[in-house]
Amino acid sequence: MDAVTHHRNRSDRGRSALGPALQLVHTGRAPTRAVLTAELGVTRATAGAVAAELQALGLITVDSRPTGSSDGSQGRPSHRLGVEPDGPVVLAAQVHADGFRAALVGLGGTVVATAPGCGDVGADPGQVLREVVDAGAELLRRTGRRCVGAGLAVPSAVAEPEGTALNPLHVAWPPGAPVREVFSACLADAGVTGPAPGSVAVGYAANDVNLGALAEHRHGAGRGARHLLCVATGHRGVGGALVLGGRLHTGSSGLALEVGHLTVDPQGRPCHCGSRGCLDVETDPLAFLEAAGRDAGPEVSLLDQARDLLRTCYPGDFAVRAAAHRLIDRLGQGLASLVNILNPDRVILGGLHRELLRADEERLRAVVADRSLWGRSGEVPVLACTLDHNSLVGAAEMAWQPVLDDPLLLAEV
Amino acid sequence: MDAVTHHRNRSDRGRSALGPALQLVHTGRAPTRAVLTAELGVTRATAGAVAAELQALGLITVDSRPTGSSDGSQGRPSHRLGVEPDGPVVLAAQVHADGFRAALVGLGGTVVATAPGCGDVGADPGQVLREVVDAGAELLRRTGRRCVGAGLAVPSAVAEPEGTALNPLHVAWPPGAPVREVFSACLADAGVTGPAPGSVAVGYAANDVNLGALAEHRHGAGRGARHLLCVATGHRGVGGALVLGGRLHTGSSGLALEVGHLTVDPQGRPCHCGSRGCLDVETDPLAFLEAAGRDAGPEVSLLDQARDLLRTCYPGDFAVRAAAHRLIDRLGQGLASLVNILNPDRVILGGLHRELLRADEERLRAVVADRSLWGRSGEVPVLACTLDHNSLVGAAEMAWQPVLDDPLLLAEV
DNA sequence: TGGCTTTGTGCTCACGATAAACAAATGAAA
DNA sequence: TTTCATTTGTTTATCGTGAGCACAAAGCCA
Structure with a gap:
């Protein structure tokens, strides 16, 4: 004693x-x-x-x-x-505006099996999470692989250490929904196992953009970066993430890189936060559609509409080109602010921002370089993300982390 | 082999x-x-x-x-x-707008001896640095203490790994001046010793606000914080710093936390960077003096003028009160943006910003809380810095770091 | 075939830290 | 005061990890 x-x-x-x-x-x-x-x-x-x-x-x-x-x-x-291709896997889950996705992911970011689920995500987190966990458990049953953890990506900032979704904007969840707790409960109900033999998996939950950044850092365009900044926009609003020394920087309470309300255009559109010209309302898919004079239809996601418009009409259509340039300039201003604050050695863009980068790399890089101290003294690499489902892979990374930190967990009594 | x-x-x-x-x-x-x-x-x-x-x-x-x-x-x-009160010391040096300061600092942040030097800092870094190093060497000679390192605080971002001063705004140095190299050369000339017995000290140089944050984290208002954000304004412009896990986060090339060009007032004053309403031009001492309708005299430093004005006329004088409130609101907006990006568990203010906090804590905290995601879900502690010469103590911390990492350096052959 | 180079493996050994028993220094209770 | 409980410092034996070294193995190249 x-x-x-x-x-x-x-x-x-x-x-x-x-x-x-x-x-x-x-x-x-x-x-x-x-x-x-x-x-x-x-x-x-x-x-x-x-x-x-x-x-x-x-x-x-x-x-x-x-x-x-x-x-x-x-x-x-x-x-x-x-x-080991036939080694253990983790259950990776993602909830997004158009439904959910479950997958089994092995080491190396290898997606072993996937099960998508479409449809609206209702107001009850428990319902969706049960569906996605059940889908994952079904994959486990079908493949017979050993499961050593589970991770969940949600379109919201996740407060730590509570594990609650603070601003689930794209889904109808109530703010403050205890996603990690609910996720863990679903995992326990479904009998999903954790690292130690016979143990029950604890649920990890984090923001989807954060997890995407983590995945890109380990298996995608961010490999080798020491300070990696990711910015992405999927449906509404903009998310950011920072990977420092191989680990996500989530801040003291999980809310770091909430970059949506950076002012990027003093004369810009009003934002619900009270300010105007915020990154959120200036560079998301809806902003692009409206700047291009298009109406947003309800049939497909805003991201798909914006991406299609950009890909098909970009250099030719005058309104589309002007809208793209407008967003590129605003995005560049926001990135420059972030570069001045964080001084990353690489910047990766996802969602519509990736499309904007592809549309005119030169213009975006020039804005960032011109507006940032580091940009003026050197070059800031701005790249497109490369992984297909980086949030999902990132959720898997999070679930793998305990094992990556201490592989002997797998052998513990 | x-x-x-x-x-x-x-x-x-x-x-x-x-x-x-x-x-x-x-x-x-x-x-x-x-x-x-x-x-x-x-x-x-x-x-x-x-x-x-x-x-x-x-x-x-x-x-x-x-x-x-x-x-x-x-x-x-x-x-x-x-x-140990009679143990080894490090040579800490600081260059600022009104001259320089040299000191011997022991473990625990104890300032053992100080030698201030006033007057304008000329365009040649070598000259000032030689003076300040000589003053420090003189202190070493007088006290007879063993020196185990040397650190320098400069009013400029310091690029890593080059060790060059990128934007020495308050002194007449040329941008890109190789301060660390020059500092090291002066140390060698003066025979200042390093950690290992008989070795020559290598010079460490960093931004003064960064070093102040480091000092506050270890010995001041930032003790115990895991993610500490510091913002301060001394003469012109605004500096920021972030301490993560006990270490300064200087970014990939030393330029992190260059927060001066965050937009804090879309309708604000134009800035030389091309934007308007930047933190730099909205919340520094000159901004305060101008907002209060006072002319800035050349006799004492801008910070002293602004501080005196605030301390003597704050609640009473209408123009001063309006100016203070204006700056507090702008500063709060900037802090909120930084809190959203970095999610620190503590914020410490220095220079005029500390005075603004003391003038109206409630107002500043309310703005930060209202404009930040974390602020709305919890409270962000905003505190005043507590150390007298935190940049100097921080320079000493930087010099102590090799010994703190490996005390056996002192005993090496 | 016999160098040369690079990598894997089987030993011993040093050293840092643990575990456990014991000693020392205090406060509280009898 | 005496005694006990509590907490800390000290001593000794022991162990585990990784270093160091010698040697074997497996490819190039002449």
């Missing part, structure tokens, strides 16, 4: 290099055991032991006989490392 | 708990050995060994017989830990 009180403060479990090693393989930064050795900064013996243990846990593959190995260099070829 | 290549990647030197322990004592979070044991999460034996080693290095004091110890609790009283 004496020393026992001490050694529980920090995670005493686990070889210390096990987690970092798994992350390196997971993100593809350790294709061979030799690279793993160098990246970890340990001896070959240690790296070998670590790789063997991860292999024994069923998380990675170690290919000792790389058939047709001819990477040019001489010397003994190194064992190739990879993610 | 094989394994030798490995074990230099990470700092293999040193008991791993030595640095964290010193930081705990340094920041006052470990007043006794028992608390140190708990904070480190190690056994009493380990904590004892660590404390003894730090004492042997001459960094801390371990008082085994606390005279008049009556902290109420029963049980054997714990040894009191403290910073």
